[in-house]
Amino acid sequence: MxxxxxxxxxxxxxxxxxxxxxxxxxxxxxxxxxxxxxxxxxxxxxxxxxxxxxxxxxxxxxxxxxxxxxxxxxxxxxxxxxxxxxxxxxxxxxxxxxxxxxxxxxxxxxxxxxxxxxxxxxxxxxxxxxxxxxxxxxxxxxxxxxxxxxxxxxxxxxxxxxxxxxxxxxxxxxxxxxxxxxxxxxxxxxxxxxxxLRPALAPVYVEDYPYGELSGVSLNDVTVSVMGSASATGSHKGKGKPAHMTGDILFTHDGFSGPAILNISGYAEPGKKIRLSYNKELSELPKRMQRVLQDRARGESGDIKTTVLASLLDHDDFIVKAIDDRGxxxxxxxxxxxxxxxxxxxxxxxxxxxxxxxxxxxxxxxxxxxxxxxxxxxxxxxxxxxxxx
Ligand SMILES: Cc1cc2nc3c(=O)[nH]c(=O)nc-3n(C[C@H](O)[C@H](O)[C@H](O)COP(=O)(O)OP(=O)(O)OC[C@H]3O[C@@H](n4cnc5c(N)ncnc54)[C@H](O)[C@@H]3O)c2cc1C
Missing domain, CATH: 3.50.50.60 (FAD/NAD(P)-binding domain)
Known part of the structure; x- marks a missing residue:
């Protein structure tokens, strides 16, 4: 230019x-x-x-x-x-x-x-x-x-x-x-x-990622928060406040992607907690995702625990494992x-x-x-x- x-x-x-x-x-x-x-x-x-x-x-x-x-x-x-x-x-x-x-x-x-x-x-x-x-x-x-x-x-x-x-x-x-x-x-x-220097606008990988089978599925209006960051897109050095971003996310076979994830990835250092709030009822989610969430909410007896299910919808928490270096x-x-x-x-x-x-x-x-x-x-x-x- x-x-x-x-x-x-x-x-x-x-x-x-x-x-x-x-x-x-x-x-x-x-x-x-x-x-x-x-x-x-x-x-x-x-x-x-x-x-x-x-x-x-x-x-x-x-x-x-x-x-x-x-x-x-x-x-x-x-x-x-x-x-x-x-x-x-x-x-x-x-x-x-x-x-x-x-x-x-x-x-x-x-x-x-x-x-x-x-x-x-x-x-x-x-x-x-x-x-x-x-x-x-x-x-x-x-x-x-x-x-x-x-x-x-x-x-x-x-x-x-x-x-x-x-x-x-x-x-x-x-x-x-x-x-x-x-x-x-x-x-x-x-x-x-x-x-x-580090990659930003990159997919995020988490410990115990449960959504591999949803690869290619996207969701809109998901609020993604990284705990222990400053404001979204601001300083990367903040200590206490979470960074938030609401928008589309994409499930890949091994991690999270899509605009809301990419935009917040600059804050998602390994070891930090990342939280997804789906802002939806269970029935509004894709069927395959409903099944994964229900399985995760099952108790030892095999019953679906409704309180666990509700909390997964409200705050599905993961520990960041890595940020893709292809930001x-x-x-x-x-x-x-x-x-x-x-x-x-x-x-x-x-x-x-x-x-x-x-x-x-x-x-x-x-x-x-x-x-x-x-x-x-x-x-x-x-x-x-x-x-x-
Ligand atoms: C997959 C992808 C998709 C993107 N999509 C968008 C988009 O849609 N919209 C958007 O706004 N941004 C997008 N971006 C970001 C955007 O492309 C970059 O921010 C932009 O290209 C940066 O431009 P630049 O000229 O500063 O650097 P670059 O485009 O990185 O160019 C730097 C150049 O300097 C050369 N160079 C480096 N070191 C030396 C050296 N020592 N000697 C000689 N030459 C050297 C390199 O070879 C390179 O050609 C995307 C980035 C990627 C990777």
Whole structure:
């Protein structure tokens, strides 16, 4: 998005992509359909990021869902809405990726794939009065490198010099897409704070899971609570209060999934209690589930204990065994205090920016995570555009 919306006007810009293709995660988003954003007012987005929302409000408000929708439609990507979720009308994530790569190329960006960044070094500011020839040299492509302040070291040892570097390296989940978290160690080496990284928006596995035979069955309006968490989608470090989320759940052969589970998974650490309240009478549940619940409520004599059955409907409690490491997003990332939320500059290091999932922000499902990427990318593009003037 940054490259697609920033015309370099003759300056040089390179996208360094470690894997063989750009946008692999975008292609798998929304099950290949790419839920690019959510409908409604951008003001309603803030709560989707828990207590992190206000930290990048400026970027979000300046580059809203409406701006994104207009930009895409102006570039011939027609959109459609499904229960508030916005998708390309073609339902093909590839159409979204294609428009970004096409516009980036048109804006003068060069895309280099199989180009993994292995190091990042800031050059000291040099005193021109002492005639530093390296800093003032003109290279054989005629570029004046006087302002280059960063050395980007590639895996094969090549060094690329740059005035500005934008970190857009994503999180740690689905590492086969190229987002393997390798950049976080490099950033820590520069003194940049990175919070604890773990999968979020992931299925949850529990001890003594009884619903394997219901695999594929979903239920609506289930309240899921994780005990000993802060508020849902907020800080992951809360101690006392439970986190709650009401919505659809999906039984899989070995654990719980579906939007309400995915959205609360960031709180469900192993050993914590997770509670499902079905908000329904027994007769309103699928027949197969009724049977499983009745079996679980049987006493030693084989009779169904109605009080046990009622309590299972009201609070079906489990101990979390594990969170699937294939989370749709990463909880944690570059500390938001490090970043100016208007420009996405890293405050302590001139010429360094951070955008997208690499930041310590994660939202619930529904297009909020990609909107955060678009908004922060557009904010950084604005700042860089000013520099090009
Ligand atoms: C299965 C799935 C479905 C999803 N569906 C949705 C959805 O429908 N809606 C939604 O809003 N969000 C969705 N998400 C989340 C969304 O796709 C991500 O939040 C988003 O792609 C993050 O974008 P990004 O550009 O910040 O990072 P990424 O898309 O992860 O891109 C980072 C890029 O940086 C490259 N890279 C990493 N390290 C290096 C390095 N050292 N050197 C060079 N290159 C490097 C990687 O190869 C990668 O191409 C989904 C995620 C998954 C996994």
């Amino acid at each position: 940054l490259a697609a919306s920033l015309d370099l006007e003759g300056a040089r810009g390179i996208i360094l992509e470690g894997s063989s293709h750009v946008g692999s995660k975008l292609l798998m988003s929304g099950g290949g359909r790419c839920n690019i954003t959510h409908g409604g007012s951008i003001k309603d987005f803030l709560s989707a990021y828990g207590d992190k929302g206000p930290s990048f409000r400026k970027a979000l408000y300046r580059h809203s869902n409406d701006e994104l929708k207009n930009w895409l439609e102006e570039h011939d990507v027609l959109l459609t809405e499904e229960k508030g979720r916005i998708f390309p009308a073609s339902m093909r994530a590839k159409d979204v990726l294609d428009v970004f790569t096409k516009e980036a190329t048109r804006n003068g960006w060069h895309i280099r794939t199989d180009t993994k960044v292995a190091g990042l070094r800031k050059k000291e500011n040099r005193d021109e009065s002492k005639g530093d020839r390296t800093d003032n040299r003109t290279d054989n492509r005629g570029d004046n490198r006087k302002n280059d302040t960063w050395d980007i070291e590639l895996k094969d040892g090549e060094i690329i010099k740059a005035k500005n570097v934008v970190i857009a390296t994503g999180g740690i989940t689905y590492p086969e897409t190229g987002s393997d978290g390798s950049m976080f160690e490099i950033l820590k080496g520069l003194g940049i704070g990175v919070t604890e 749709m997003v990463t909880a944690g990332g570059i500390e938001l205090d490090e970043v100016d939320s208007r420009s996405m500059r890293i405050k302590s290091l001139d010429g360094l920016y951070a955008i997208g999932e690499a930041l310590d922000v994660n939202g619930i499902t529904g297009g909020y995570n990609l909107q955060m990427c678009w908004s922060t990318a557009s904010a950084a593009a604005d700042d860089l555009r000013e520099q090009l003037k």
